[in-house]
Amino acid sequence: MNLIEIKNVCVRYGPIEALCSITLEVAAGDYVAIVGPNGSGKTTLLKAILNLLPPAEGSILLYGTDCRHFTDWNKIGYVPQVSRNLHKGFPATVREIVASGLLAAKKFPRRHSDSDADSVQKAMETVGIPDLADRLIDKLSGGQQQRVYLARAMVNNPELLMLDEPTAAIDPATREQFYETLSTLNRTCGKTIVLISHDAGHVGHYANKLAYLDRHLVFFGGFDQFCTSPEMTRRFGTHVQHVICSQHCPAQEKQ
């Protein structure tokens, strides 16, 4: 079953075409990495899928429903691109932030039930932050904050997780742990994952599909195909393509 179907989508910011002719599908259980250079339209595509930016052309279906009319947002967990200082001085605890993710499953008047506390606890345990529950968000490190946002996205036990450069502000070791967590969620819990990253070589090892954007869809397929794609060779050159495709990957080493 396809959770996301994107057909000939173009997105424009006024007269500027940010994305055009994008067609791709994400099936249940996929781990799709969307990569590309700065300004290639990765975040734009994610926002269009989440109905935050209306496409100028084409259609986007979520679970078979046009994203403009989609209402089952509790099926989707979203981890936005957040800079570390965005919430400086915000007085919310980790528990309060993770609980806010539950609002997607609620109708007006939105109130938390007794069982919500268990869901929040479970989400925090899943991403390894139960001991941070009563800490203020702006007192946490970048890596801890990313785990909080992942827990918030996970709290509804969604089928589909969408993450926008979740490791942009964190160190390599923490980034590795974060990718490991995502990989476990995909393989063990069956979560479908759509992840935006600059680092094709790194996420390519974890993902089963890779979409390379540069305002249009340059490549969509498996990482092995990416490494042998003539289009990618033309774009990067043989040497760079080799460097990307032979990057160190602890996940593979463990296997």
Place this chain on the structure above:
Amino acid sequence: MNTLFEAIQYSFVQRALISGVFLGCGCAFLGVFLVLRRLSLIGDGLAHVGLAAVGLGLFLNMSPIWVSIPLVMFASLWILWLSDKADVYADAAIGLVSAVSVAAGITLASVGKGFNVDLFSFLFGSILSISQTEVILSVILSLIVIGTVCLFYHELFAIAFEEEYAHVLGIPVEKINKILILCTALTVSLGIRIVGTMLISSLIIFPAVTALQVAKGFRAAMVLAAILSVLSVVSGVFISYLADLPTGATIVLVNFALFVLVFFYKKIGCCQS
């Protein structure tokens, strides 16, 4: 102490305390959301609109509060429209609406006859002279504002934390923003009478900013802001009575004193830890 007991016997002091406490709670609840969303100056901007409304009300020989409520609400939606739909930065939108309103207020004041003294009282507040009807009105409208904030607490929290994420949660962000801004307009309209046009924004900003210095959670911040607001109103009323000072200005100065106290308490606490 006897003087305080004596003061509380007076019905005008009782009226000031009742309406001040309710309005203070409303301002504090809204203030936490407005400050966190960098919208705290909307209180100031709308207060300027309130000044124009007072001028218009006096010019038309109508009770200023009945003119200011719809006019300030309209201005609040105008600010929201300018910042959301017309690509004007929020602070610039507040400045635009505020400047036009002050200009209109001054123009009306200059063509009106003999209301300069009344206008002065609206600028700096006249909490000790409000009528029984105005007390009832301020209590009812404050309860509406407090009730609305409680009803939409989770939505307001999610939007304050991350507006874009709130969209993805399926929250009707534009509607909630309108509700927040209209509640602010309602509170400002009432506050004009209590602490004056120029000082209402401080009741929105001070308790929230002070509470945010030390709060250990979002609910805690809201409760603390409300407590600080009530404390400042009650002590401001009594201090102004005892020292024969202008009540609105005294309330603001008490708020400032509380802010300084909490600020240094936090600094000392941080140094010790």
